[in-house]
Amino acid sequence: MADGPTINTIAERAGVSIASVSRVLNGLPTRQETVRKVMAAADELGYVRNAVARSLKSRRTHQVAFAMADVGNPAYLAMLREIQPVLKAAGYRLVLHSTDAVAADEIDVLHSLGERYVDGLIMSPLRVTEAHLRMLATARAPVVIIGSVPEGTRVDNVRADSRTGVRLAVDHLYALGRRRIAMINGPLDTVPGAARGAAYREALHDLGLPYDESLVQIGDFYRPEGARAVAALLDRVPDVDALMCANDLIALGALDVLRAAGKRVPEDVAVVGMDDTDLAAASWPSLTSVSLGSAERGKAAAELLLERLRGDAGEPRVVTVPPRLAVRASTAGPDYDRRQSGYDGEGGGK
Known part of the structure; x- marks a missing residue:
């Protein structure tokens, strides 16, 4: 030796x-x-x-990593479908990390940039801690964050406008005559949970509706947890007439519970999700949902990262993707799905 x-x-x-x-x-x-x-x-x-x-x-790996909370979440899959072709066209392979929203795993991914196994990183964390910010400040390779970060954070950032998205959904439910509009949210210590919870409260205020703590149920951003949260809410507030769900997986869990409880959607309870994933259009009834531009955010993040990899040393950029409301049967009624399928209710198509 x-x-x-x-x-x-x-x-x-x-x-x-x-x-x-x-x-x-x-x-x-x-x-x-x-x-x-x-x-x-x-x-x-x-x-x-x-x-x-x-x-x-002096060498490059020609690999880029994408770290997300849950590889099974359709919102992240929508991002992935846009990220991969952009990077592939530029000669980069994509390495995937599913962190289960565990901060320590995300910190480890950021730390491992020093090992130079990838040339850059796209990350979409649910929580942004002080440890995240410290690692981002000293990252050894370009990083783009999909999701909101504190003002002044020196990192390229692609974010959704979930506050406007929630407002679109609540306004829609209000216009339908719903007044007992409940919120089924994810953890409030997450970026989307905090933003969507605050937006719900603001939307009610602007419409002149009182904020009722009993109409808010905190769960998690997964279908089984969403179902449990809705069941708990209905036990407490059986006369709710609308559910504003913080993502589509929660909303799908809500549909499961409402169906089992014998409640009609939307006649008894209207349901709105967020993310407008592929599952929203495929559910029964089809799910009204707020698109937060998952695909657009993925593409924008890949393009920003490529600019850094090509030598752009300018100031950090922030890209905000506007939301839009996709109205389907869970608020528009059963006739919506019949019209979409061409079924006329008499055994034949229109």
Whole structure:
């Protein structure tokens, strides 16, 4: 060891082949887990800060990471469908991370940028902590955040206008004559939960409706948790006539519970979701939902990151995607789905 670590000793310590070590040290495409093992072994042997660092400094991996809270959430899949082709056309491969909204996992992803396994990162965190902000300030590669960050954060940022989106939904329900409009939200310590909860309260105020704490139920942004939250609300407030749900998964859980309770949608209870995912149009009844431009946000984030990777060193940019309301049967009534399917109620199409 007097002459310092070699490829052979790194391979032995990492438990991989010599060829794998060579690929990592030369910045060639390699499995992420292999890169981690090799870099960890090289660090332990005192190799990182000389040969590896010099080798990786001038090389690119031609990989970009996308870190999201839940790979099964259709909103993130919509982003992914736009991110991948933009990056692929520019010669980049996409590496996916599903963090389960665990801050420590997101911090680890940001920290691992120093290992140079990717050239840049797109991240969509549900919570933005002080630890996130510290890591973003010292990130070793370009980062674009999909979602709101505190003012003054020096990072490229693509955000939705969920406050306007909630207002569109509440105004729509009010115009339909609904006055007992409940809010089924996700955790208030998340960026979307806080924004959508505040927007609901503001929308009621602007319409002259009182804010009633009993009409607010906090759950989580998943279908089973949404169902449990709606069941708890109905036990407490059985006369609710509309549900403003913080995302489509919560709204789908609401439809499950209302159906089981024998309540008609929208005759007894109108339901609105947010995100306007593919599931909204495919549900029964089809779901009125606020589109927050998931696909547009994904594309914008990929384009911003590419500009950084091409050398743009300008000031951080903020892109805001406007919302729109997609009205379907869960507020417009059963005739909506019949019209859309061409069914005339007499056994034939129109």
